[in-house]
Amino acid sequence: MTSLGQQVFTQNTAEGNAQKTKNQDQPDLLGHVAVPDETPAKGPIIIQVALPVPLFDVFSYLVPDALLAQWPFAPGCRVCVPFGKRELVGIYLGQATNDGIQPDKLKTIHTVLDDESLLPESMLKLLHWAASYYHYPIGEVISCALPTLLRQGRPYNLLAQYWRLTATAEREALKRAPKQLETFDLLKLHDEPGAPESALLLMGASKKQLQLLQEKGLAECFLQKTEHQTHPVKLAELPLIPNDEQQLAIDTIKQHLASFKGILLDGLTGSGKTEVYLQAMQPVLEAGQQVLVLVPEIGLTPQTLDRFRSRFQCEIVAMHSNLTDVARLQAWQAAQTGRAQIVIGTRSAVFTPMPKLGLIIIDEEHDVSFKQQDTFRYHARDVALCRGHRESCPVILGSATPCLESLHLVEEGKLLSLKLTQRAGNAALAKIQLIDLKNQPREHGLARDLIDAIKQRLKKQEQVLIFLNRRGYAPVLLCPQCAWQADCPRCDAHLTVHRQPSEHLHCHHCNYQSRLPAACPSCQSTTLTPTGMGTARLEEGLKELFPDTDILRVDRDSTSRVGSWERIYERAHQEKGAILLGTQMLAKGHHFPHVTLVAILDVDGGFLNVDFRAPERTAQLIMQVAGRAGRGQKAGLVLIQTFKPENPLLQILIQQGYAAFAKTCMAERKAMLLPPYRYCALIRAETPQAEKSLQFLQHVLTLLYAQPEAKQLEKPPLEIWGPVPAPMERRAGVFRAHALIFCKDRRLLHHLLGHWWLQVCKLPERRGVRCSIDIDAQEMS
DNA sequence: AGCACGCCGACT
DNA sequence: GTCGGCGTGCTC
Numbered sequence: 007m008t009s010l011g012q013q014v015f016t017q018n019t020a021e022g023n024a025q026k027t028k029n030q031d032q033p034d035l036l037g038h039v040a041v042p043d044e045t046p047a048k049g050p051i052i053i054q055v056a057l058p059v060p061l062f063d064v065f066s067y068l069v070p071d072a073l074l075a076q077w078p079f080a081p082g083c084r085v086c087v088p089f090g091k092r093e094l095v096g097i098y099l100g101q102a103t104n105d106g107i108q109p110d111k112l113k114t115i116h117t118v119l120d121d122e123s124l125l126p127e128s129m130l131k132l133l134h135w136a137a138s139y140y141h142y143p144i145g146e147v148i149s150c151a152l153p154t155l156l157r158q159g160r161p162y163n164l165l166a167q168y169w170r171l172t173a174t175a176e177r178e179a180l181k182r183a184p185k186q187l188e189t190f191d192l193l194k195l196h197d198e199p200g201a202p203e204s205a206l207l208l209m210g211a212s213k214k215q216l217q218l219l220q221e222k223g224l225a226e227c228f229l230q231k232t233e234h235q236t237h238p239v240k241l242a243e244l245p246l247i248p249n250d251e252q253q254l255a256i257d258t259i260k261q262h263l264a265s266f267k268g269i270l271l272d273g274l275t276g277s278g279k280t281e282v283y284l285q286a287m288q289p290v291l292e293a294g295q296q297v298l299v300l301v302p303e304i305g306l307t308p309q310t311l312d313r314f315r316s317r318f319q320c321e322i323v324a325m326h327s328n329l330t331d332v333a334r335l336q337a338w339q340a341a342q343t344g345r346a347q348i349v350i351g352t353r354s355a356v357f358t359p360m361p362k363l364g365l366i367i368i369d370e371e372h373d374v375s376f377k378q379q380d381t382f383r384y385h386a387r388d389v390a391l392c393r394g395h396r397e398s399c400p401v402i403l404g405s406a407t408p409c410l411e412s413l414h415l416v417e418e419g420k421l422l423s424l425k426l427t428q429r430a431g432n433a434a435l436a437k438i439q440l441i442d443l444k445n446q447p448r449e450h451g452l453a454r455d456l457i458d459a460i461k462q463r464l465k466k467q468e469q470v471l472i473f474l475n476r477r478g479y480a481p482v483l484l485c486p487q488c489a490w491q492a493d494c495p496r497c498d499a500h501l502t503v504h505r506q507p508s509e510h511l512h513c514h515h516c517n518y519q520s521r522l523p524a525a526c527p528s529c530q531s532t533t534l535t536p537t538g539m540g541t542a543r544l545e546e547g548l549k550e551l552f553p554d555t556d557i558l559r560v561d562r563d564s565t566s567r568v569g570s571w572e573r574i575y576e577r578a579h580q581e582k583g584a585i586l587l588g589t590q591m592l593a594k595g596h597h598f599p600h601v602t603l604v605a606i607l608d609v610d611g612g613f614l615n616v617d618f619r620a621p622e623r624t625a626q627l628i629m630q631v632a633g634r635a636g637r638g639q640k641a642g643l644v645l646i647q648t649f650k651p652e653n654p655l656l657q658i659l660i661q662q663g664y665a666a667f668a669k670t671c672m673a674e675r676k677a678m679l680l681p682p683y684r685y686c687a688l689i690r691a692e693t694p695q696a697e698k699s700l701q702f703l704q705h706v707l708t709l710l711y712a713q714p715e716a717k718q719l720e721k722p723p724l725e726i727w728g729p730v731p732a733p734m735e736r737r738a739g740v741f742r743a744h745a746l747i748f749c750k751d752r753r754l755l756h757h758l759l760g761h762w763w764l765q766v767c768k769l770p771e772r773r774g775v776r777c778s779i780d781i782d783a784q785e786m787s
Numbered sequence: 788a789g790c791a792c793g794c795c796g797a798c799t
Numbered sequence: 800g801t802c803g804g805c806g807t808g809c810t811c
Contacts, residue, residue, distance in 0.1 A: 055811080060788055065811040090810040091790060102811095112811055146788095773807075 051077065052112065055087055055096040058149040058157065062764060065089070066102045068114045082123030082130055086116040086159060095159040097125065097148050120162055124342070125151060129359045132393050139392075139756070141763050141779050142382045150382060151357040153335045163231045166336065169193060169216055170200035175224040189215040193225055200228065229332070239291040239347060240319040245284065252282050255424040259286040259400060262422075263364065266395045270371075270412050271404040273426030274435070275633025279404045282426070283367050284317050286402065291318060291347050295364025299350040300386055302373035303327075304594045306352055314348060325351030325358060353378060353386040356393065363397050366390050370594075371403035371412060372626055377784045385782060406633060407626040407664050410672055414682035436604070436635040436642030438628070438660040440651045450547025451539040456605055456645055457551060464555055464583040468602040472544070472587040473631050475608060477561040478502035479543045480536035483511065485526040487533065494518050496739040503536040506563060516738035539607070541587060548585055560588030593631050604635040606646045613653055616733055617786040618680050621655050622671055629664050679725075681782070684748040685755050688783035690732070692740045692776040699743035702775045703729035707745060710762050724749050724758065733787050740776075746783070 051069040067087055069077060079085070079098045087096055093116065125133070129151060137147040149157050156162060171193050180187045189211045193201070207213070219225035248256060259269060259282070273279045287297045301310060306326050314322055323337040323346040340346035342359045349358055353376055368376070368387050376386040387403065394401035403412055403421070415421040429435065446453045452460075460470050480503040483492035492501045494513035501511035503522070511520050525532045536543070545559045558574045578586055578598050586592060586601065612624025628646065635642025648656065659667040676683050689706070691699040707726060728745035735741055749755035763779055766772065 052811095057811090058788090059810075061810075063811080067811060087811085089789095092810090770807095 050109070052102040052109075053079070053085075053115070054099045054102040055085055055115070056099055056145040056148045057087070057089060057094050057096040058145045059089070059094075060143050060146060062143050062767070064099060064144060065096070066112055068112050070114045073115065073118055076118050076121070079118055080121070080123040081127065082125035083121070084119035084124065084156070084159065084162075086119060088113050088116065095119070095157060096145065097130075099130065119159060124156065124162065125359055126361060128397055129357075132389070132396060133357070135392060135396075136384055136389055138760070140382065140384050140781050141759060142384075147382060150354065151359070153338045154331045155335045156338075162339075166230060167203040168200040168228050168230045169203055169206060169225055170196075170228070172224060172226050179222065179224065183218075185212075186215050186218055189219060190224065193219070200230070202230075203227075241288070241317065242315075242319040243317050245288070245317075246278075246281050248278070248281060248285065249428055251426050251428055252278050252285075255282045255426065256285045258422070258424055259402065260289060262400045263290060264398065265400070266398050267400045268391055268394070268415065268421040269400060269402045270408055270416055270421045270423045271402055271426065272408055272423055273404065273406060274429060275406045275630070276429040277406075277426035279369070279406075279426060280313060283369070283402065283404065284314070287318070287348070287365060287367075290364040291320060293364065295362045296341070296344065296346070296360045297348050297365045297367065298355065298358065298360060298363060298390075299348065300356060300366070300368045300376070300390060301350060301352060302370050302594065303352050303375040304591070305370060305373075306350065307596075311350060314350065318348065320347040321345055322348040322350065325349060325355040327352065327354075356386040356389045363393075364399050366394050366399060366401040367404065368402065369404050371405045372407055372409040373594075374623070374784055377782075379785065383778070383780045383783075385784070388782070407629045408668070409626075410622055410668060410675060411682045413668055413672065434641040436632050436644050438632055438644040438646065440656070440660065441645055441647045442651045443647050443649045450551060451544060451607065452547070452551070452605075453647055456647065459603055459643070459645060460552070460585070460605070463603045464552065464585075466602075467581065467583045469578065469583060469598065469600040470585045470603045470605065471592060471598065471601045471631075471634055472548075472585060472605045473589075473592060473607065474539065474541050474544055474587065475589050476502075476538075476540045477542070477563055477589050478512065478514070478540035479505045480540050481538040482536070483522065484535050484537040485529060485531055485533070486535055487531040488526060488529040490526050490528040492523070492534075496736070498734045498736045502540065504563075505542060515734065541589060544607075545587060548587065552585065556582075556584040558584055558586045560586065560592050562589070562591070564588075590627075593627060593634070596634075598634060601634055602642050604631055604642065604644045606631055606644070609646050609656070610648055610650055613650070613655060618675070618678070619784065619786075622668075625655070625659050625664060625667050625671075628659065679748065679750075681748075684725075684750050685752045686749075686783060687747045687755065687759060688744055688780040688786070689729075689747065690742065690744045690778050690780065691729075692742045693774055694740050696736075696741045699741050699775065700729050700731065702771060702777070703743050703745050705771060706766050706769070706777075709765060710747075710758065713758065713762055715758060715761070723751060723754055744786070746786075 052066050053069055054064045055067055056064050065087070081098060081100050083098050084095050085098050087094055098118070125148070133148050133151055134144065136142070137144040171190070175190070177187070177190060180190055192206060192209055192211050203216070206216070216225060216227070220227060255271060262269065271279055271282060283299070290297055306324060311322065311324055321340060323340045325334070325337050329337065337346070338358060341349045342361070344361045349355060349360060351358065368390055371387050378384055391401050412421060416423040441453045441455050443453060446455070448454070449457060463470050482500045483503050484490070492511055493499065494501050494516065496518055497513055497515045499513060499515050501513050501520070504510050504512050509522055511522060513519070523534065526534055541559055541561050542563065545557055548557045556577060558577060560571070560574060564570065575596070577584065578600070581600055586598065606628060609624060609628065612627070613621050632644040635644055646660070650656070655667060655670060658670050675681065689703060691702050693699045693702070707729065710724070725748040726745055727748070729743050730745070732742035732744050747755070747759070759779065766777070
């Protein structure tokens, strides 16, 4: 959001710049389209089309006479066009002015796929802004706002699943299946022409019965166009009575409806943020408007959805990566037509068109999953703020551990801050204590004091959660004779020892796998020793230490089988002693009411890291994990094992809390002129040859200062760190390097980067080098 | 990104 | 004599 502050709150956007320069010699940076309001002179109609190709231009085409009956097209509709030897589906953006390309090079579009716009003007503008802000090709940005099926050119029909009986269906076949019989009769009632699944479910049919009938060949499912109708919102459940803080937050948000306002809802875990969301949403929904709710990737659980469903009786759609193409299209259409009043989704849902958008909520706004890491590197939180600004609706950012960027915007008066400090039911906040690992005997990686604390809890039939962010058995395989270590042949990393499903070595960075060597390849010793602690090994150790206790391990290896996570979840909800043990997966979203002790085993790495954001991330994680402890009536305790108990940041965090920590961290950032006090961009390069990545970056960075715009500046306005090899220089066989660019002035940074990056992408030296630009980079690896 | 064209090695 | 390797160049 770094840049967003300025971006949102001043009108000086890159878009604005592009508009100013569009008629000059410089090619329009991101192919912004001439506004199609001037009626063109007679002659052929030339239109501009955005295509899903990694090129920064939009493309001009002619409209054939045969399609003039459909003219004028709706900006945002799809067109089929010839492109090279291919045919592509693109988005019609508007009429082109005649300048630029020679008319003889123009091709003619093949077809127009839609009568109406799929992406209203406000969405197209937002997508243009995102393309320009993140320096990413406009066609690819636009295509990420469309579901796959529409991208492929499949017809836009409002599809819904309908059910009907098959022609040969006989009632007699179901004599001994009363439930299916009920569903059969229901279908019989609505047999012509079939009934939508959603209606059948409301009438008491179940999905399972329908499927069983289908398997028996008695019923069939088909897709059919539906008419969209909006159902009035009804409250399905009375709102809880808010406490004073919640009421103040709700009232304040209500005051700001119908205009843009960024609101940071800074509330402890368990202080009732969701209730504030729900009550703030109510007037928006009652006014017939839509609400967009963004949640972190792991946060979109059935429980989350249930919470909304049980409060509001209106159409709610979930948008996440696990949807099938058809389901995604249906959800998208429900949002795009305005029928779905609530859209809950992960990062990419921020680009869902919603014609009656009235409120945006971003839950756990600090979560890293809101920043896309590969290809189009946008931050959904920042896009959401921009969207709220453009569409004049409030944006609520909720978090117990707000990111420093958001807190900085509060400081500057650009975000309104609302605090929730009381926990529901007066639940006591967990105490956090450090365990000094120096001079402390350990068993299976656990300090004596920690083992004693665990025993105490188990005796009382309470549960313990142990957090260890390292999966596998052991992170290193070491030869004690000659200090050889098993390393990945393709990465600068150790191989992790795994014992499940069978003993093997595994690289967590490139997926390389191999057998364990029988003897040390260096000195032939046969005493190779797994060293260090992973979750699988800790599980073994815990079974030895607590033989009569259920140990529930939660990590990617233990939960990959279907249903295993559900089983663990169920067991954790029984009021009986148990130890939950796992990686980050455990930290987020899930509520374990019987956990009263949380242990964090390896926190030191987070504070001693080249990434300047690492302490912030670690603190957020600690607070989040701490929030898992003692949410019920029983007070919780958090124990953190560390070799560095004197670390000042850690001390401030546990003694004075996250707010004080953030303040200190912020002061350090300010002193170092790091984000959010300067804006940043990270340039990455990857090649299979060592040195070449660095050389390329070096070359490219000299061009940055060689630009005429940069030369005119007296003092270099940019500070460049690097180029340096990336923290893990070699990964999956490629050598990675990067450089960080800082600038105080966001507009200047984007102005310089924009022209320069276009130039870099066209460089002949670029062949064989994968390079990318990451605006407001969040992770330095 | 695709998908051409283009110019050199091991096959019938 | 061809099939195919991926270098490089273009796409309105």
